[in-house]
Amino acid sequence: MIKFIESIGYRTLSFFQEAGAVFIMVWRVFKYLSEVWRNRSLVFQQMLEIGVRSLPLVIFVGVFAGAVASVQTAYQLEGYISFNYLGAATSIAIFIELGPVLTALVAAGRVSASIAAEIGTMKVTEQIDALEALAIDPLRYLAMPRILSGFIMVPILTIFADFVGLLGAYFVAYLNLGLSPEIFFGSVKEFFTIMNVMSGLIKAFVFGGVTAIIGCHVGFGTEGGAEGVGKSTIRAFVLSSALILLNDYLLSVLLF
Amino acid sequence: MIEIVNLKKSFDEKIVLRNVNLKVYDGEKLVIIGRSGCGKSVLLKNILNLMQPDRGYILVDQVPIKKVSQRDLFYLRKQFGFLFQGSALFDSMTVAENIALPLVEHTDLSPKEIKIQVAEKLEMVGLPGIENLKPSELSGGMKKRVALARAIIMNPKYVLYDEPTTGLDPIMAANIDHLINELNDRLNVTSIIVTHDMQSVSRIADRVVMLHMGMIMFEGSVEELHTTDNPIVYQFVHAKMDGPIQPKPLKY
């Protein structure tokens, strides 16, 4: 019994220790933001890697998420509310929830795992030590461009996801219910508020940052060869997915 | 001058460096020998503060490297070249980008000047014209030499070589030893060389120390190394199977 309590205490302690380490890392990365211009090529490269390379996957997920949302909403509206409002209901779901969360979850899989794997491999092959030995701070050289790109690119990806999601939703509405584009997009427009889109993008901003931060943190903590890199990859994915869903809840409470 | 004072380093329960005291004088070539796993690489990493000692301290030009701010630490590190035992080349970059990185990050040289310097250093390590290859396309010995080129690109005051000739053919090894001597003579570089290669030791060492059981257990010239009657050093230098050192390392 005492062992059990001890282990809880120990875990709580190591949790706070780790959270503290993350905050210190983020703070130090934050201070390097003043050097963004000097490091613009590194940042640009990561924006390509994180943003552009994720685009096909995000579009794929976006279209289908929109389509599913449309079908589901139609099912729920049926018999109560006119299908003329289908566009509005679906689009709000996409803007607030589906766009940012699905985009971020896809990004969590792809981005945080790949960041953790890349930095983790560099760690176990002494490349991080080599950077240090060359008087280059890995936090500036590796973490800052990745985290900044996470914050910026995931909202941009979300805009794409919102857009193609809406198209997917309409496509299904047209196939199933024969809704005309005027009615569907008319109702989208009628109930459209910039606030809905913005709150989705704020979520995406937070999720994107969290994803990249976790990827970097886990990557730098990697130990023990190829096996360690594999473990880090999984850990980054699990941690960032969990944090995205947790933050989604917290932000939803805060924003509405 | 580098001064290592009462250095102690352990990993969990395992004590690697028990109590190391060592001075490295400006302009000398100090060779560190010792059995595999005795902590030579750990000692080098401590000098650059890539690892922190548990106890004791290291002074680089009178500055305690463990205590300084990050800015000062980086300033000190810029005066060092470090050749990693495993080369530690950045595998996302080409050979040229690897070697050029310190110049790109720390100087205002133009791309053209950087290119010239990279080519010059590649020439020095006997690998001209391989700028555009990736590390994955190189042999182990080639990686080592590219890493050496990267270590000396900033014309450092101190160079720490972790097994510079391991994995090289005898002729190339002699060339690298010659290069180490050249850097020392011409640019007055202070060198610490970790090696298992006894021929290298004879070619380069001004002074030799042997690390054993976490302490410096021998110190002297190459001549003294070969004539000492210390049984451990004798067995090591002459590669004898019988003697105080047995294949299974003693419990640390």
Ligand SMILES: Nc1ncnc2c1ncn2[C@@H]1O[C@H](COP(=O)(O)OP(=O)(O)OP(=O)(O)O)[C@@H](O)[C@H]1O
């Ligand atoms: N990061 C680490 N974590 C745990 N133990 C370590 C670590 N680095 C080194 N060690 C241990 O420290 C000891 C010394 O390692 P080191 O790499 O310095 O040996 P070495 O003298 O350089 O050997 P070699 O000649 O084979 O390169 C080894 O027993 C190793 O297990």
Ligand SMILES: [Mg+2]
């Ligand atoms: Mg070693």
